[in-house]
Amino acid sequence: MQVELNSVWQVNGVDGLEKALYRVLQLYMKQRVVILFPLSDSKALLRPVKIDFDNFSEAIKVGNARPSRYDLPYYQLQYDDEISREHLTKRDEKYTLIVDLVSNPDFLLSFVERPRSKLVSLHAKTHNTYVQNIYRALNLYWKYAQERNALLPGYKNSGGRGKARVAGEIKRGSPIQLSSSSIEAPKGVNTSESDKELFIKAMKKFGLRGEEVKFSRVYDKMLKEYYAEELISAEAESREAKVPNYRAFIYWVKKLIPTDTLIRKQTNQGDFDRNKRGLRGAATDHTEGPGSCFELDATVLDVHIVSDFQRNHVLGRPTVYCVVDKESRMIVGLHVSLEYASWRAGRQALINSFTSKKEYCAQFDIEIEESEWPCSHIPLRLLCDRGEFICKDAENLAVPLIGHLSIAPPYRAELKGIVEHRFNILNEKLVHELPGTTKGKQYDRSVKDPRLDATFTLREITKLLIDEVLEHNSSIFQDLAKQSILLIESGLSPTPLNYWNQHVKAQRHALSKADEVHVRSRLLPTTKVTMTGKGIRLNDQMYFESDHPDFDAWKIIARNNGSWSLDALVDHDNSSLLYVRLEEEGSFIKCYLKKESANFANRHQADILFFKDWVKLEKNKAKPSAKSIERHNRKKQVIESAIEDTKLEPKVGSKSKRTKGMKARRREAILAQRLEESGAKPDQEYSSVNSEQSSQRIDDDRKKVISILKRKKVTDNET
Incomplete structure (x- = not known):
């Protein structure tokens, strides 16, 4: 390891040197000598020491001397323009005392080799000062890296700054300031x-x-x-x-x-x-690309909604699930329902994340291309809350599909900071501007109840959120620009959509794909449906049909031989679709809602449940009214009167006598009714009726004449 001027070394176990920090002041390679100065916070004057260069190098090799650091005081790191004129003058005065000594390249070697040298004392006499002043200046100069600013006045601890003082009898601190001179302020006491x-x-x-x-x-x-x-x-x-x-x-x-x-x-x-700890880094420090980690979370939306069937019925605030790619900030999944945060609703958000968004948007009459929301992938890791996914269903169903499931500790929302911030963005840009919004505040009696302004249905809120998500994915986020150079190289703006597309194109991601049927069969809840002559029945009110070639034959069998149950997967987001295992060992096949159940098309499961509840309540409320009771009593009276009148008539002996002549009596009854309605004379009406009836009978008799074919004679030979 190289030994450099002004470098600092931690020395331990070197002959001739005490254990301490040392600064390298000079190297004399001709003499193979290193001059070191001990670094200490002591106010005592210190002298440089000499050590053989080869010994010092050997100490470095064996680890007895290691590179270290010694922080310079803050005032030494300032520009000259920031230093007061008074301090600069004092610095220059001190530097003048030692400049001739430190400029001499042989001064240090002679100084350490001849401790009793009179060189410094002679220099002090020349400048008419004390020897101690020269030594203090040299010590500061050597201690703080041999530069002029090392001689600046160090007043950071002047006056005993930072040290407790002994309290005296005199009251310390400023007295209480009073505006009126007639009032005497209390003197107070010192703090002991x-x-x-x-x-x-x-x-x-x-x-x-x-x-x-x-x-x-x-x-x-x-x-x-x-x-x-x-x-x-x-x-x-x-x-x-x-x-x-x-x-x-x-x-x-x-x-x-x-x-x-x-x-x-x-x-x-x-x-x-x-909220208060020191931040250690960015949320994306441990992600390498899109798909490294998806964050999933739910919140109650800050807006009240109404029923899709009856807009005057307020249903409360829906729950929205968001799935966000941690690296790109891309919202990859969305789910809105009246379910509370649970595995039941969370798995619907996962299905939305792993499947095509084009079909999902089409359910809400939003036409997009796959490139506008190209998120139908499975991540390497999913980070979510304990409430929804710390259950056997999540472990058995989601984990084999995803690979790794991370559960955030309780009360640690900041560990899912990316998805939490997406909720804030959706609230600020959309939800808090809608009628019926709570704006994230508790209900105050002094303001209008937001439930009275509820306007939107669950479907309409979802449609608005989808548009806002598409807008979010195309918005600029400055943090994305510093995460990767791909956007700069391609000349694209730092949006989640561009970040996602460029990293997928460059194969710098951790995303994987799965078949849609496989995803739904893993995550959707299983229920029983019935195969009937009309089709597949769900909830006793919804009928589905399939494109399977044997579907019509199965309906015939069900109508004539009886229905049977089948396994099905229910999508709570879209009631128009049902995934049914039509054959015992077959896969789930997509089935479509029939026309007769069109009222339930593209509706959420919450609307279906509302319809069932409404029908149930209407049946329960169906009680006889006053008019109904009046009609019942009238019917009862008519029946009793007719029975009594019939009993008064003479009895007929047999059934044949009672029913004989029904047609004639029927004609008489018709004639009597006509006479009553027209007011005509009985004889005229009777003759006209008889003539009409006689002519009618003649015509009927003629029509009844049938020719009978003669029987063919049979000869003996034929027999």
Whole structure:
């Protein structure tokens, strides 16, 4: 290792040198000698020492001398323009005393070889000063890297700065300033060492208990706890209590207790880790490219929504799930529902992340190209909360698909800072501007209830969020520019979409693909559906059909021989699709909603459940009205009256006699009804009816004439 001028070395176990830091002042290679100066904070004057160069090199090889550092004072690192004229003058005066000595290349060698040399004393007489002044200047010059600014005045500790002073009898500190001269301010007392101990004791007992407490509150409790006798005595004697005032308490607390300790002890560990600890780096320090880590999180959206079936029914605030690529800031998945944060809703967000966004957007009448949202990949790692994914379903279903599942510790939202910040962006740019928004605040009785302004359905909110996500993915984020040089090389703006596309194109990512059916079969919940003559039935109200060539044959069998159950995967985001295992050992096949169930097309599962609940409530509310009861009583009265009138008629012996002549009696009844309606005479009407009936009978008889074919004769030969 090379030995350089002004380099600092930690020496330990070298003959002729004590264990200490040394600075290399000069190298005399002709004599094979190194001149070292011991670095110490002591005010004592020190002398350079000489050591053989070969011995020093050997000490470096064996590790007895190691490179180290010695920090220069702050005033030595300033520009001359920043140094006061007074300090520059003092520096130049000191430098004038030693410039002739330090400019002589042989001075150091002669100085260390002849300790009793009179060279320095003669130089002191020449400049009419003390020898100690020369030695002090040389010590500063050698200690601080042999430059002129090493001789600047060092006043950082002047006056005993940083050291506690012994309190005297005279009152310290500024007195209380009063505007009225007629009022005499109390003199007060000096803070003693015992008072300081009580200050610290009071802070530990009342102010450093894991929550923020005002100093005034701690001061009040301290006086009641530790100065009670003095306060009671002063009140009894009608004098001013000899206790430290509040300003002194504040001064000494901040002086005796480090500021970082006050911050730590006045909050809990979770809040400190989230909001107050020192930041160690960027969120992307441990990601190498898109797909290295996806962050998933959910929040309750700051807006109330209404029912898709009845807009005057407020449903509350939906839950939105976001999946964000940590490296590129790309929002790769979205899910909005009325479900609370759970595995049931979280897996829907994963399905959205791993599948095509073009089809997803088409469900909400948003036409995009695959290149506008090219995210249908599986990451190397997924970071999420404990609540949704610390369960057997997530471990058994999601982990084999993803590979590695990371669960964030409780109360550590900052560990998912990327996705948390996306929620803030969506709120600021969209949600907080919508009717029915809460703007992230608790309901205040003095303002209008935001639920009264609820306007949008779940489908409409989702549509707005999709557009905002597309806008976000095309927005500029300056932090992306410094993460990779690919954007600069390609001349593209630092947007999540460009960052994603360029790294995928350059194969600098950790993304993988999976078949859509495989993804859905892994993550979607399984349910039972029924194969019927009309198609596949779900929820007793929705029917689906398939393009399978044997589907019509199966409907025939189900209608004639009875229905049977099938396994199906339900997509809660889109009720128009159902994935059914039509054959016992086959895969899940996509089925489509039939036209008769079109009212449920493209609806969320929440809307379907609302419809079922609405029907159930309407059935429950269906009670007989007053009119219905009146009609029931009238029907009952008619039936009873008819039965009574029938009983009054004479009885007919047999069934044939009772039913004989029905047609004639029917004609008589029709004639009577016509007479009643027209008001005609009975004879005229009867004759016309008879003539019509007779002519009608003749025509009917003619039509009834049927010719019968003659029977063919059979000969003996034929028999």
